[in-house]
Amino acid sequence: MSHPDFPVRSAPVTRHRVHPDIDEVMIDKVVETFYEKIRNDAQLGPIFNSRIEGRWPEHLTKMKDFWSSLMLTTGRYKGRPMQVHMQMGEVKPEDFTRWLELFRANAHEVCAQDIADLFISRAEKVATSFQLCMFYKDRIAAGDAFKSGEITGN
Numbered sequence: 001m002s003h004p005d006f007p008v009r010s011a012p013v014t015r016h017r018v019h020p021d022i023d024e025v026m027i028d029k030v031v032e033t034f035y036e037k038i039r040n041d042a043q044l045g046p047i048f049n050s051r052i053e054g055r056w057p058e059h060l061t062k063m064k065d066f067w068s069s070l071m072l073t074t075g076r077y078k079g080r081p082m083q084v085h086m087q088m089g090e091v092k093p094e095d096f097t098r099w100l101e102l103f104r105a106n107a108h109e110v111c112a113q114d115i116a117d118l119f120i121s122r123a124e125k126v127a128t129s130f131q132l133c134m135f136y137k138d139r140i141a142a143g144d145a146f147k148s149g150e151i152t153g154n
C-alpha cells in the first residue's frame, strides 16, 4: 500500500550520456557505415549475409537500439545478445579480431577521436564477454552454471 508522503522514487530517473555530442544521428551513421563494411568484407560478409539475408533493415534497426542503449542509456534494446552469438558455431576468434578491426576503422572515420574511443572501448568489452562465453565457457569455473542455465550471459 502506498503512502502519499512516501514517494516511490525520490528523484527523477537520470539518463546518462557517455558524451554530450553523441546523439541518435551519430549512432545511425556509425551503425549504417559499419555494417556496410561488414557486408562487403571477404571474411565476415558471408557469415552475416547468410544469417541475416532478407532481414538487414530489421538487423540495422536492432543494432541502432543496442548502441542507443549503450551510449545514451535509452533502454531501447531488449534482446539477449550473448545467447544469439553462442548459437553461431561457425564464428571463430579471428572473426572477432576482424570485427574489431572494422569497427575501430569505421569509428575513427565517422566520429571525432574521443567519441570514437568511447564506442571502441564499449565494443571491445562486449566482444570480450561474447568470446569468453563462446570459446572458453567450458574452461572456467562457472562452466556448470552455464550448462544448467543458471548463468545466461545477459
Ligand code: HEM
Binding pocket: 047, 048, 051, 052, 059, 062, 063, 066, 078, 079, 080, 081, 084, 085, 091, 095, 096, 099, 122, 123, 124, 126, 127, 130
Ligand atoms: C565476429 C563477431 C560477430 C559476428 C560474426 C556477429 C554476427 C551477428 C549476426 C549474424 C547477428 C544476427 C543474428 C540474427 O538475427 O539471426 C548478430 C546480432 C547481434 N550482434 Fe553480433 N556478431 C559479432 C560480434 C558482435 C559484437 C562485438 C557486438 C557488440 C558490440 C554484437 C552485437 C550484436 C547484437 C546486439 C545483435 C542483436 C542480437 C539480437 O537481439 O537479436 N555482435 N550478430
